[in-house]
Structure formats: structure tokens, C-alpha cells
Amino acid sequence: MVLVLSALMLMAVDYRNPDALRPVRTAALMLVYPLLVSVDSPHRFYSTSGFFASQSTLAMENTALKEQIQLYAAQQRIISSVQQENTHLRAMLKAAPSASYNFTLAETLEAANDRVRGLAVLDKGSNNGVHESQVVLSGENIYGQIIEVTPFSSKVIQLVDRSHTIPVRNQRTGERALASGMGRGLAMEIKNLPSNSDVKDGDIFVSSGLGGLFPPDFPVAKVIPQGVEFKPGAAFATVKALPLVNYEATRDVLLIWRKPGVPDPEPHIEAAATPPAKDTDTKEAGTSKLAHPKQEGSH
């Protein structure tokens, strides 16, 4: 009876005020983390060790990756010079420096959970600098955000979770809307599109950046065929869109850190006087952001 009462009380408290029980959740997550790792380990061995991959496949993959790296290296050079130019211009205009981002690779631990929730546990925690409401990417798409952190692991809420909503924008028309998750394996719902909106099948919704949490212009979801419905009399259109992340297959995700306005206009005004070539080098050595994930991710 005492236990039943305490369970009821726990539920009541958790429902009213989820923040109050955060320590309990964190402690419990730390306790079950070994279990998660043990459940995940066969999967990890099978999929990531490459034990069963043939040599020719690996060689082919290797060549493709090398080509890609060269491509990215070339692009990176252009980007860094543009970035530098941007900083100079902003410094001249005395504008606040734009936000920039840092990346780290993390892996999700495979474990089942409630079908209507979209939650996953990552193998990076506050020891790696992960913090709450941090944005998680998968490739070039938004994966979700962190909702809970322990020293070694963290819990990420996916965009398809029933209690998650992200502000989006139609890439083609620029219309703003909200994309709400409906559960794993189900299409997301695009809300607040007026009934005279010109949304069509195949439209891609990208994050709008409103709210300041998610970075703008990352793809979120694509309208499914016959996914747009205008009900007569309804104020809003009913739009179904499939998330662009394949949540069943994705294991590697990117954690991003937003660096709000790096305050370094002064050194760069001085640097502008020095020859441009040397400046490029120091810039690359100092704040090269794309070199960082490679180091972190190659463990």
C-alpha cells in the first residue's frame, strides 16, 4: 500500500512539475546505464567493428571517403576565407559577431522504449561538455535536442517524440509553421499553416531558427504524397510530413555547441594590417571548426 501510494505520488509530482524529479531520473539513468551498454554491445560489435565486411568493400569505401575529404578540404578553404572576410566586415560595421558552432560525434545506444516517445541515450555526457537543450544533428538534418545529462551519458528527445515541437519554415514559400512529432514510425504534423496556404506534396520544411534554440535552415521534414488536406471550414491545413532523419537506422549523431558571438573583433582589426596570406594560416590554426569533429570522432 505504501508503495502504491508512493508510486501515485511520484506520478502526480512528475506530471505537475517534471523539474522536481530530475535528480531521481538522472540517478536512475546512471544506474541503468551499464544495462544499456550491455544490451547495445552485440549490436555495436556486429555493426561497427566491420568484422564481417569484405576487404574490397572497405577499400572502395576508403577511396570514396578520401575523395570526399579532399572535396571538403577545398570547400573548407573557401569557407574559411569567406568567414574571415565576414568577421572583418562585421568588425568594420561594429556589428556583433555572428554565432558560430562547434561539433562532436556521439553514438546512440540501441534500446527499446515506448512507441509514442522518441527518446535515445547517447554515449556522451557532461564529462564531454554536453548540456541540456543542446541541439543534436544527424548528417545535415536536425535529430533532436538533449533533455537529460549524466556524467557519462545523456538523453536526447527526437523530433518525432509526441511532446516535441520545432519551429519550421517552408523552404519553397517561406511560410512559417510548427512541426510536431506524433510518435516513432509516424509522420510529423505541420501545424499552423493557414487553409489558403500553397503547401504542396514534396515540400521540404527547414528549421526557422525562431526561438533561438535550433540553428536556422537545417532540413526537418518532407511532406508525404497526399499529405496535404484542406478540410472545408477548418482554419488550418492538415499537413503530414516525414522526418528526414531515419530514426531506426541512425547511430552516429553530431552534438553542436553554439558559441554566441565570439568576442574577437579587436585582434582581427590588427590582423587586417598584416599580409593576408599569413592571416589565413593563423585563422586556420586557431579556430578551425571542422578539424575538431575529426579528432573527436576518430576514436
Added chain:
Amino acid sequence: MASLLIAVILTIIPLGEQISFWRPEWIALTLIHWALVIQDRVSLVMAFVVGIAIDTLYGSILGQHALGYVLVTYLSVRLGLRMNPEAFLQQTALLITTLGLYLLISLWVQGVTSNSDGSWLYWATLLSSVIIWPIYHALLGYFHTQRKALG
């Protein structure tokens, strides 16, 4: 309780989207098994702790599974004392009653916290649990008696 640990692992092993509807309630089955075998020596606190762990893993509201497991254990101990624990039909009746109640309570809680997708497949787990029960019960019983014989 190694069997509970195994049950937890079976509960969180990832399955495909469609098959996961048919995942039996391993932990509840284990608790019922122990309630029938060692009767009132089964620990309600254990059921509660496991429930909290599952709540954390599943991301459900804290206490949902804890409440369910405590009720399942309590009911099956009480009902188990009134019947012949090895009669198959009686066992099945007890199983359907307790698991049904557990699933119903879970559904209510999910409904209140708007975590339910309202699909009839929710009850598939009851069917699969009842089907798997004789095998699971016999297996757990086999290891239990063997350990007793050794010790």
C-alpha cells in the same frame, strides 16, 4: 534476482517497429512467476525499484511501471494463495486478470499524460504474454529447482 535482470534486458532489447507490439511483458511475467513459486517472500520493493528503472528507460512518467508492477505482484500473491498454483487454467485466468489490470492502468496513465496512440495493437502484448507464459514459467521453474537441488 538474476531472472529479473534478464527480464529487464529482454524488455529493452531493440526490436523492429512492428514486432515490438508483440513484445511480452517479461518483467510482469517474472514477477508473477515468483509470486506463484515463493509466494509471500517475493519483494514488493524490488518490483517498485525495477518499475522506476523501466520508467527511466522508457521515458514514461515516473511511477507508471512501478505502480503496475507492485499491483501485479501483490495481486498475484493474494490470488495465488487461493488457488492451485500449478493448475493450467487457473494460472491462465490469473495471468489474464493481473496483466489485463496492469495494462489497463498503464493505458489510463498514458491517456492522462497524453502518451497513448490509441491503437488496438496495444493489447497484442497481453496475447503474446499469455502464449509465452507456459514456456517461460517452465524454464524459470527448471532453473529454480535445479539450484535448490544443488544448494
